[in-house]
Amino acid sequence: MGKSVAILMTTYNGERYLSQQIDSIRSQTFTNWTLFIRDDGSKDKTIEVIQRYSKIDDRIRFVENPSKFHGAYYNFFNLIEYVKNNYQFDYYFFCDQDDIWKEHKLEIQLLRFSKDDMPEMVYSDMSTIDASNNLIDISINKIMGIELPNINNLYFIHAYIWGCTAGFNHALLEMVPSVDIDKDYLYIEKLSHDNYFAKFALEYGKVLFCPEQLVLYRRHGHNVTTSHHFKLSPLNVFRKAILGFNELALTHAGVYNQTLYMLKKASGKNPLSDRLLEIQEVIKIGGLKGVRYFYQNRISRKQLVRTIGLYTIMLFGTYKKYIMKELL
Incomplete structure (x- = not known):
């Protein structure tokens, strides 16, 4: 029997674009x-759209949501646990409700996985489109540099692995510790599932990049990441540094909180390596120690102005007031 794939999609008020995304999945060359x-x-009529497609294609399953916790990340982690506990597939792919997949997406990414049992994640470049499907940028990698330059960057910067492009094998699903939403709901509210899985893949397996643009990522006023600025001019950085320094510190703290939570979960399985312990210490101490670590390990962004912001926040430790005390 051939490879099997589970596609994990969460929805919320997505009726406007959902049909286009589902149609693009149904048009995949890998079936x-x-x-x-x-x-x-x-x-809105999102559930009606899902039910209509599930009636005409038995590969589409609507999953009930009895959870008392609501939000994009809660929903994704609940869906991951549901599929993990009830099914077994060879590969799993995250999927947003409002994008469009290129027809060869699954086929190309599946070819990138190794044939061994090592935990692996594969992600790709993507193009951006607007609400009317007009092309904005042909390659996010050319703008932001999402091809991960080194293994340490992801612990301090969440600008590389976008869940809407990512897939992983069953070995990674089994290896990544499950999250207890009832117990850890405060962390999970802002814990991105893609970066959580990616860090475990980086540390205990492989992360592989496809340079092809396999997703048309839609930028509009209602998606979760719409506030992310792909292009940041020096003037915008200066304005943000002066007027929104606390906001910038909060953004960095969000990444660091997620890293500390991942390290906490990882330490529950095996003792952390010296490298991970150093990353943990850098986040907790910051200051010159953090800047020195960044320099020695070449932690940087593709755009110089973003790198300056990264170093400045670490040097002054302004992120620390937003670090969750339970993770220190």
Whole structure:
């Protein structure tokens, strides 16, 4: 029997673009997939769209949502646990409700996985489109540099592995510690599932990059990452540094909180390596120690102005007031 793929999609008020995304999945050249869709209490006709497709294509499954916790990350982690506990596939792919997949996406990414049992994640470049499907940028990698330059960057910068482009094998799913949403709900509210899985893949397996643009990522006013500025001019950086320094510190603290949570979960399985212990210490101490670590390990962004912001926040330790005390 051939490879099997589970596609994990969460939805919320997504009726406007959902049909285009599902149609793009149904048009994939690789066809042995099952699409699991978990809604988070949509007030529009999203559920009607899902049910309509599930009636005409038995590869599409609507997953009930009885959870008392609501939000994009809660929904994704709940869906991951549901599929993990009830099914087994060879590969798993994250999927947003409002993008469009190129027809060869699954086929190309599946070819990038190794044939061994090592935990692996594969992600790709993507193009951006607007609400009317007009092309904005042909390559996010050319703008932001999302091809991960070194293994340490992801612990301090979440600008590389976008969940809407990412897939992983069953070995990684089994290796990544499950999250207890009832117990850890404060952390999970802002814990990105893609970066959580990616860090475990980096540390205990492989992360592989496809240079092809395999997703048309939609930029509009309602998606979770729409506030992310792909292009940042020196003037915008200066304005942000002066007027929004606390906001910038909060953004960096969000990344560091997620890294500390991942390290906490990893230490529950095995003792942390010296390298991970050093990363943990750098986040906790910051200051000159953090800047020295950044320099020695070549932690940087593709754009110089972003790198300056990264170093400045670390040097002054302004992120520390936003670090969750339970993780220190």
